[in-house]
Amino acid sequence: MSLLQVEDLSVHFPITRGALLNRTVGHVRAVDGVSFSIPRHGAYGLVGESGCGKSTLGRAIMRLNTPTSGTVTYDGTDLTALHGRRLRGMRRHVQMVFQDPMSSLDPRQNVETILLEGLHTHNIGSGTAARRALVADVLDAVGLPRNSLSRYPHEFSGGQRQRIGIARALIVEPDLIVADEPVSALDVSIQAQILNLLADLQASRGLTYLIIAHDLAVVRHVSRTVGVMYLGSLVEEADSDDLYATPLHPYTRALVSAVPVPDPDVEDRRERIILRGDLPSAAAPPSGCRFHTRCPWVRDTRCKDERPLLRTISTGATNHRVACHWAEEIAAAPAPASV
Amino acid sequence: MSVLTRKADRIDRLADQHGLSLWQEALRRLRRSPPAIIGAVIVVLFVVIALVGPLLVPHDPLSQAWRGEISEARGAFPGPRAENWLGVDHLGRDEFSRLIVGARQTLIVGVVSTLLGLAVGVLIGGIAGAAAGLGGRAGRFLDSFIMRIIDMLLAVPSLLLAVSVAAVLGQSLATVMIAIGLVSVPIFARLLRGAMLAQAESEYVTAAVALGVPQWKIAWSHLLPNSVGPVIVQATLTLATAIIEAAALSFLGLGNADAAIPEWGVMLADAQRYLSVRPEWAIYPSVGIIVIALGFTLLGESMREALDPKLRR
Numbered sequence: 314m315s316l317l318q319v320e321d322l323s324v325h326f327p328i329t330r331g332a333l334l335n336r337t338v339g340h341v342r343a344v345d346g347v348s349f350s351i352p353r354h355g356a357y358g359l360v361g362e363s364g365c366g367k368s369t370l371g372r373a374i375m376r377l378n379t380p381t382s383g384t385v386t387y388d389g390t391d392l393t394a395l396h397g398r399r400l401r402g403m404r405r406h407v408q409m410v411f412q413d414p415m416s417s418l419d420p421r422q423n424v425e426t427i428l429l430e431g432l433h434t435h436n437i438g439s440g441t442a443a444r445r446a447l448v449a450d451v452l453d454a455v456g457l458p459r460n461s462l463s464r465y466p467h468e469f470s471g472g473q474r475q476r477i478g479i480a481r482a483l484i485v486e487p488d489l490i491v492a493d494e495p496v497s498a499l500d501v502s503i504q505a506q507i508l509n510l511l512a513d514l515q516a517s518r519g520l521t522y523l524i525i526a527h528d529l530a531v532v533r534h535v536s537r538t539v540g541v542m543y544l545g546s547l548v549e550e551a552d553s554d555d556l557y558a559t560p561l562h563p564y565t566r567a568l569v570s571a572v573p574v575p576d577p578d579v580e581d582r583r584e585r586i587i588l589r590g591d592l593p594s595a596a597a598p599p600s601g602c603r604f605h606t607r608c609p610w611v612r613d614t615r616c617k618d619e620r621p622l623l624r625t626i627s628t629g630a631t632n633h634r635v636a637c638h639w640a641e642e643i644a645a646a647p648a649p650a651s652v
Numbered sequence: 653m654s655v656l657t658r659k660a661d662r663i664d665r666l667a668d669q670h671g672l673s674l675w676q677e678a679l680r681r682l683r684r685s686p687p688a689i690i691g692a693v694i695v696v697l698f699v700v701i702a703l704v705g706p707l708l709v710p711h712d713p714l715s716q717a718w719r720g721e722i723s724e725a726r727g728a729f730p731g732p733r734a735e736n737w738l739g740v741d742h743l744g745r746d747e748f749s750r751l752i753v754g755a756r757q758t759l760i761v762g763v764v765s766t767l768l769g770l771a772v773g774v775l776i777g778g779i780a781g782a783a784a785g786l787g788g789r790a791g792r793f794l795d796s797f798i799m800r801i802i803d804m805l806l807a808v809p810s811l812l813l814a815v816s817v818a819a820v821l822g823q824s825l826a827t828v829m830i831a832i833g834l835v836s837v838p839i840f841a842r843l844l845r846g847a848m849l850a851q852a853e854s855e856y857v858t859a860a861v862a863l864g865v866p867q868w869k870i871a872w873s874h875l876l877p878n879s880v881g882p883v884i885v886q887a888t889l890t891l892a893t894a895i896i897e898a899a900a901l902s903f904l905g906l907g908n909a910d911a912a913i914p915e916w917g918v919m920l921a922d923a924q925r926y927l928s929v930r931p932e933w934a935i936y937p938s939v940g941i942i943v944i945a946l947g948f949t950l951l952g953e954s955m956r957e958a959l960d961p962k963l964r965r
Contacts, residue, residue, distance in 0.1 A: 375862055377858055377861060377862060400864075401864035401865075401866065402864065403864075404862060404863060404864030405864060408862065408863070409859070409862045411855055411858070411859060412855075413855060416854055416855040416856065417855035417856050417858070417859045418856055418859075419856040419860075419874050419878070420856075420878070421877045421878055422873075422874075430860070430863060430865060430873075431863050434863055434864050434865050434866075434869075435864060478859075481859070481863070485863070485864075
């Protein structure tokens with residue numbers, strides 16, 4: 314059974330006009346009907362361009378914003394139905410790692426205070442000595458020196474700060490970690506260290522990950538299943554190797570073809586799919602298939618008036634789901650040069 | 653200290669020296685900052701004068717011993733001389749003695765009324781800021797309700813407000829302090845609320861919510877410490893204004909019931925009638941007010957910088 318099950322989740326933000334009456338004139342459909350699930354000990358990667366709603370989705374799962382409809386079921390409990398004390402209690406099991414470790418750590422608290430906050434909040438460990446031991450354990454686990462405790466976030470490098478952020482999430486012993494762009498604020502040389510740390514922690518602590526990123530290579534490195542988002546909905550979902558080898562949705566094909574190939578000959582000869590136009594407004598999404606305004610494979614029938622559902626395509630691989638009316642025909646066409 | 657030979661040991665030792673608390677570190681930095689030292693010296697000097705001033709002065713500040721030498725009609729008042737260092741005031745009292753003894757009353761009025769305004773303002777602004785930043789729809793409603801009342805308070809001219817309070821409560825020193833404190837409440841409340849609202853948007857607050865920390869604790873341990881900096885600086889500025897407003901209330905006859913007790917504001921008000929004859933009577937207490945305000949401002953500004961970990965080197 315899956316640890317996290319997201320069912321038809323939508324997050325719509327109202328657009329209001331007027332100073333006094335606050336008329337609602339429309340909605341930004343940041344997340345619009347997303348369903349997926351993550352098995353226990355799984356690692357699910359969510360990719361998409363800026364503004365496609367992937368961070369909003371992550372925050373909705375964390376209940377940092379309020380979903381408009383749909384359910385988020387964690388281990389049999391519907392998180393969207395929880396409030397107040399019960400919701401705070403559940404937070405022990407679902408933790409988050411943030412994008413920018415500088416702004417997500419309180420500049421006025423030292424590392425010890427930051428780490429103890431979780432223990433105090435969830436009443437973990439009895440007495441000062443027990444809590445100190447837990448703090449020391451988690452420092453070792455994320456590879457920070459013991460003498461970090463009395464230091465403040467600004468005294469650390471970017472990578473070390475992200476380790477503090479990971480330690481804060483880990484100390485309450487969660488099962489699921491939602492990592493929202495965990496490495497995009499870091500230097501490339503540090504990114505690999507943090508990704509390896511995340512992978513090691515998953516193995517040693519039996520964690521389940523939802524990793525949100527815009528970098529295909531990052532997602533591929535740490536996740537077993539990858540979901541691609543476009544304008545608030547999932548357009549494709551597959552095992553990560555399968556997705557990169559045989560992308561079926563036109564959008565995924567464009568994304569994969571945008572990754573440079575580290576071979577000058579191939580790079581010069583290979584065909585790239587250049588998308589035209591901008592991401593449409595999420596306040597007024599296109600009718601039918603959300604992608605039809607930019608799709609190189611767009612057809613006159615169905616695309617403009619019928620919204621494609623996410624459906625399973627049998628291409629030999631087990632779990633390949635695509636939201637495209639013409640996925641079978643596109644599958645027959647040659648795939649672009651892969652990473 | 654033992655000699656450390658292993659490189660790793662030496663590095664650890666260096667790293668351990670960072671282990672100062674925020675306040676220890678702030679104190680260490682204050683000691684190295686010239687403005688902080690100047691400010692501290694001024695403030696300490698004034699506090700000492702306020703405490704022991706009456707024991708130091710050459711004459712009784714209330715005695716009109718030189719009344720016979722003054723002539724209001726001819727504008728003749730004894731100037732500075734060996735007996736009276738700063739001359740004699742319009743009622744024949746020693747100006748220097750009055751200036752020194754007046755420091756006490758002035759300091760009490762300034763500090764007490766500022767602390768009063770600070771305490772009430774921080775309480776109101778803190779509740780409004782926390783409610784608006786963390787409390788969702790109900791919180792924003794509470795915030796609107798509180799802040800509209802504060803806005804109404806702000807719309808009334810401060811002196812008029814102070815006069816009204818003084819008129820209702822009657823003439824006494826406590827009235828002056830309450831009135832002036834009340835006038836500064838909206839400033840502190842708005843300032844703290846604004847700073848807390850800005851902090852509520854930040855990622856570390858989101859992180860605390862995600863961790864499951866209760867809202868009151870987020871407000872207390874994250875929002876407040878990160879928002880009080882500008883409020884502390886404002887308090888040092890308000891202190892100077894409070895002294896001047898106290899002078900204005902005294903001038904209007906709403907101050908201390910016993911007008912004979914020297915106070916810089918009263919002295920300044922008294923000097924107004926003799927500005928063309930004896931401008932120095934206005935200058936002495938003015939300089940005193942300016943210097944004490946400068947002292948508190950320097951100290952407040954350096955304190956804010958020293959307490960801000962982001963500015964630490």
